[in-house]
Amino acid sequence: MAATGVRLDLDGRPIKPMTICMIGAGGFIGSHLCEKVLFETPHKILALDVYNDKIKHLLEPETQTWADRIQFHRINIKHDSRLEGLIKMADLTINLAAICTPADYNTRPLDTIYSNFIDALPVVKYCSENNKRLIHFSTCEVYGKTIGSFLPTDSPLRQDPSYYVLNENTSPCIFGSIEKQRWSYACAKQLIERLIYAEGAENGLEFTIVRPFNWIGPRMDFIPGIDGPSEGVPRVLACFSNNLLRRQPLKLVDGGQSQRTFVYIKDAIEAVLLMIENSARANGHIFNVGNPHNEVTVQQLAEMMTEVYSKVSGEPPLESPTIDVSSKEFYGEGYDDSDKRIPDMTIINRQLGWNPKTSLWDLLESTLTYQHRTYAEAVKQAISKPVAS
Template sequence: MNILITGGAGFIGSNLSLRLLEKGYQVTVLDNLLPQVHGENPEEESPLFQNILGKVNFIKGDVTKKSDWQKVLNNQDAIIHLAALTGTGQSMYQIDKYTDVNVSGTAKMLDVLVNESHQIKKVILASSRAVYGEGKYFHKDLGIVYPESRKLGDLENADFEVKSNMGEILTPLPTDESSSLHPISVYGITKQIQEQLVMSVCSSVNIDAVALRFQNVYGAGQSLQNPYTGILSIFSSQILNDENLNIFEDGEESRDFIYIDDAVEAIILSLENTDLNKEIFNIGTGISTTVLDVAKTLKKYYKKDIEINISGQFRIGDIRHNFAEISWAQKKLNFYPKISFEEGIRKFTTWVLKQKKGKINLNQSLNEMREKGLLK
């Protein structure tokens, strides 16, 4: 099969490309080599791009340009649509840009699929746990509840837990695929719209559609220069530069971290299962890990005597807890993540220590959010 991967030079995309090549697929990559991810000179600065250069059919292009979609679709059997702007914080002040890339870019893909000749049989969309917003919680009297965003006044008073309307602390539950969708960031909203567009349009033209709601994907190969790439890269940069860590909120906010190899395996399972259409799957581990535990684990593996400071700062648009219920992916995809968080961090830190030492310009991203009133 001939597979088109949009965003195929990125973290997930480059790892997926190499794995598909190993399995005998023909891979075409469409990627605009965004400087924020790949640097100004990708052939020299981007290990992600270097890993696939000369191995895949690489086409530099932009998903927001219909002409680029028309260039790459010929003779392709499936599309794995990874290209997107990511990062909840940045999405809250680059609204037009995120909407243009994530929503309009997907719309242009679908417009070409509906109106022009091709042989695409399946579209796999990389969605996000961000579509669940604050997620799913339990109340002792009300049962299952889907709370709205935390109140600004509570956050300013360092009262960070999610509460009911009566002010009672709620118990977080894993989100299953039938959980209420109520994204609270622009990024999350764009991913929900992407899902709806793909599911609706593909079914109308007899193309199988799958959406994978990824939790926090991490691992060897992720960008170590992008300040919006996630806390593992940010914390690693700070620790290795002997900087103390600044932990937002109280450090007890939690996420579900899934290693890159398991994320790639989920995509391949979705590609090779021929009995999928209009299916949505959570892709995570089902295990919740606090940000404070992440910091402590990284500090242990890097063997650095830095301090971990709980700052009480918070970002507008951030959620408190989210972890996945993955039983549907286990049943339908036979997806079982194999790499534990401890093993994944060991693999990640071992890889980081072999890379050229760099420094993420975190202050720039924080200052941008502060200027927009999004960092408190």
């Protein structure tokens, strides 16, 4: 399983084994990145997080062949003096730590801004001061709304890609007003991007910024009441999975007309590994990582997930599989939405030759098979328990 032989980068040069300080390694993306690095490369990981449930299988048992290449440090980067030392021990730091669930942006805007900007500051500073390379995880949400969304609904220009395709170097960042606290996350991410870019320009920091476009797959978020709080609201994949597991209608926020492109986590992780191992091609760049061919409205996503889940679980769909809900009711005051997110793939294609492979149907089939296998029994038991009076 571990890598053997000499690995070459895209320019045919041997890749030297490195130590990676991965902050937020215990999350959804981190868990897949840890697997990829341990199973396919000789690199070592210093895994930092407050939780490790999603990477437990990599930490135990200690007899696994990769066990000496991953070290878990339970650290909250808000206040832990060990952070700088761990960054110094590594060749590369990857920062994934964040509050990144939309339900938090308008209800916990302070935590959101602190997590995505203030807490990321020391990481950037330590990398810059110690001449360490940084790969920082931002978000496609920094683009905000498309230019096209401000055109009259019947304008033919809405069909023109230059009004909606999102390009790293040319598209503006368009957010709503301050009282629309939804944008607290996007704005904090934008400012940390600007700071990293400035550290590169003024102090020579070697950086890469990643803008994920709705990466989805196994281990994303939690199922409320099973491995997360009953009242918690995760991202759409887990919300809809939860509804399907409980045989409840899927809730379409404001009619589910917003559009998203979804990329399979395993495709996206390939792109990150290319960035890790091709520093000369990745340094100084901001990369969109998404799948422009997997675009659907949220309503279409709900319909497809209903069909796929019925196939993998063998249960017939509900007679009315979806239900409309207002954003105020679902997320509370201050919610707003991105209308459409299609990544321009020119830069990542040119620099790293990366392209996503997995269709939306296929990625939903493997993900919902995982959800069913992992949660169906626990949900059944939770539902059958009498409610305490």
